[in-house]
Amino acid sequence: MSEKLNHIAIPDLLLQSGKKQSIQVSYQTFGRELHSAPIVLVNHALTGNSNVPSWWGALVGDGETIDLNQVTVLAFDIPGNGYDGITDHLIYNYQEWCLGDVAFAFAKAIQTLNIQHIDIGIGGSIGGALLWELLAIQPKLFGTIIPIAADWKSTDWLIACCHVQEQILKYSEKPIETARQHAMTFYRAPQGLKEKFKREKLANEFKVNQWLDHHGKVLEARFSLPSYRLLNHLLWNIDAAASFEGNIEKILKRSDTIIEMIAIDSDGFFLAAEDRETFDLLRDQHPVRYHEIQSLHGHDAFLIEHDQVAQILKDIFRRNLQSDPSTRLDQVTN
Numbered sequence: 001m002s003e004k005l006n007h008i009a010i011p012d013l014l015l016q017s018g019k020k021q022s023i024q025v026s027y028q029t030f031g032r033e034l035h036s037a038p039i040v041l042v043n044h045a046l047t048g049n050s051n052v053p054s055w056w057g058a059l060v061g062d063g064e065t066i067d068l069n070q071v072t073v074l075a076f077d078i079p080g081n082g083y084d085g086i087t088d089h090l091i092y093n094y095q096e097w098c099l100g101d102v103a104f105a106f107a108k109a110i111q112t113l114n115i116q117h118i119d120i121g122i123g124g125s126i127g128g129a130l131l132w133e134l135l136a137i138q139p140k141l142f143g144t145i146i147p148i149a150a151d152w153k154s155t156d157w158l159i160a161c162c163h164v165q166e167q168i169l170k171y172s173e174k175p176i177e178t179a180r181q182h183a184m185t186f187y188r189a190p191q192g193l194k195e196k197f198k199r200e201k202l203a204n205e206f207k208v209n210q211w212l213d214h215h216g217k218v219l220e221a222r223f224s225l226p227s228y229r230l231l232n233h234l235l236w237n238i239d240a241a242a243s244f245e246g247n248i249e250k251i252l253k254r255s256d257t258i259i260e261m262i263a264i265d266s267d268g269f270f271l272a273a274e275d276r277e278t279f280d281l282l283r284d285q286h287p288v289r290y291h292e293i294q295s296l297h298g299h300d301a302f303l304i305e306h307d308q309v310a311q312i313l314k315d316i317f318r319r320n321l322q323s324d325p326s327t328r329l330d331q332v333t334n
Contacts, residue, residue, distance in 0.1 A: 004028070005026050005084055006026065006027055006028065007025065007026050007084070008024070008026075008027065008108075008113075009023075010025060010109065010112075013101070013104065013105055013108065014104075015097060016101055017097075017101075019093070019096050021091075021093075023079045023089070023091070023105060024084075024086075024089045025076055025079055025105055026050060026076070026077040026083065026084045027074065027075060027076045027109065028050040028051060028052075028074075028075055029072055029075075030053060030060070030068055030072070030073040031068030031070070031071055031072050031073050032068070032070070032071060033072065034072050034074070034113065034115075035072075035115075037071050038070070038072070038119040038120070038321055039117070039119055039120075040066060040071045040072065040073050040118075040120045041076075041118050041121040041122070041142075042066075042073055042074070042075045042121075042122050042123065043076070043121070043122070043124075043126075043127030043130045043131060044075065044077070044078070044123075044124075044127050045123075045125040045126060045127050045303075046231050046232075047223075049077055049081065049083040050077045050083065052073055052075045055303070056303070058306040058310070059309060059310055065310040065313050065314050065317070066313065071119075074113075074115075076109060078102055078126075078130075078231065079102065079105055080227055080230045081227050081230070082226075082227035090224065090230075094226070097230065097233065097234060097237070098234065098242075099126070099129060099133050099234045099237055099239075100137075100239070102130060102133070102234060103130055103133035103136070103137055104137060107138055107141075110141070117142075117143065118141055118142050119143045119144070120143060120316075120320060120321070121134065121142050121144070122145075122146045122313075123145075123148065124149055126150070126231070126235055127148075128147030128149065128150025128151075129147065129150045129151060131145040131146075131147050131150070132145075132150070132151075132152035132238075132240035132248075133238070133240045135251060135255060135257060136240045136243065136244065136251045139251065139255035139257065143258065144257065144258040144259075144260060144316065144320040145257055145259055145260070146260045146261075146313070146316060147259075147261055147262070148262040148302045149263065149264050149269075149270050149299055149302045150270050151270050151271075152238070152239075152248055153239050153241065153248075154235070154236045154238040154239065155274060157269075157271070158235065158236060158238075158270070159236040161183075161186055161236075162232050162233075162235050164182065165232045168182060169225065169228065174216070174220070175228075176216070176220045176223055177213075177216030177217060177220045178216065179228065179232070180215055180218075181212040181213070181215065184215050185212075186268050186298075187298060187299045188300055189267075189296060189298030189299075191296040192266070192296040192297040196208075196211075197211070248278065248281070248282070249281065249282065252282060252285070256287070258287045258288070258289075258320060259287065259288040260288075261275050261279060261288065261289065261290050262302070262309070262312055263275040263276070263291070264292070264293045264295055264301045264305075265292055265293065266295055266297065266298045266301065267298055268298050269298070272292060291312045293305050293308045293309065295308070
């Protein structure tokens with residue numbers, strides 16, 4: 001088992017903007033040795049990183065839902081996210097990037113690791129969107145993908161939220177702290193905040209405001225301005241079907257990857273209604289399932305509702321880690 005942070009150099013990565021850029025992709029593996037067991041790729045969310053057990057320990061570990069005794073977990077850092085602490089690896093020309101470029105970098109890294117097949121890909125939020133982007137580039141790579149609280153495209157609502165974030169990052173005196181406070185208002189749901197804080201005060205200040213201040217300071221300690229600007233920019237530049245005339249069905253016609261979509265009923269960022277629309281579009285022509293988490297907590301529920309997520313993943317893993325692909329496909333019924 002490797003838990004150290006490794007790097008893969010990718011020279012002259014061709015971006016969709018036409019620019020060529022040399023970058024470093026950092027990654028970690030957990031569990032069984034690579035190429036000795038089924039491979040599970042876990043894509044992190046915006047503030048996550050390749051150290052999956054540190055932020056999803058309730059689900060990833062020895063004997064857990066994603067059992068490190070049974071599989072190899074592979075996780076990459078989104079290039080430029082700053083997790084490795086190396087300033088030279090930050091990406092400053094963020095406006096020349098889109099999430100499809102990150103997927104292309106991941107595909108190059110996967111090729112470097114001599115991986116021909118990934119049994120299951122899982123990703124939350126932008127990590128789930130990244131799975132759709134990878135599927136567009138390598139339609140035969142995955143046995144199953146599980147996008148959680150994610151979409152294959154940025155909606156107008158998501159673009160608008162990220163635009164406000166961009167303005168805060170440009171003009172605020174405390175750009176990361178303030179942007180994070182704003183982001184927390186759409187990562188959570190009104191019902192969840194009501195349940196959590198009940199309009200209570202501490203030292204004559206509303207607890208909800210103190211909670212926002214706390215999250216702002218935590219993110220300020222973790223992120224540099226270039227890395228947070230890049231990730232916010234990538235969020236509103238999701239379009240897995242960009243090379244397919246905006247038609248997601250054209251991507252799926254090239255692939256037999258099973259799609260297991262997980263949405264959250266109270267998600268105010270990646271809306272469950274959008275996932276239901278995608279499911280309805282694909283259900284008659286592709287192996288796809290739709291699951292929904294019931295929660296008061298909004299978008300972040302996939303990091304909070306561990307029991308519900310674990311139950312859904314447990315069933316998916318049981319169905320989709322079988323050795324015979326034809327059997328797995330036959331089991332998808334809509």
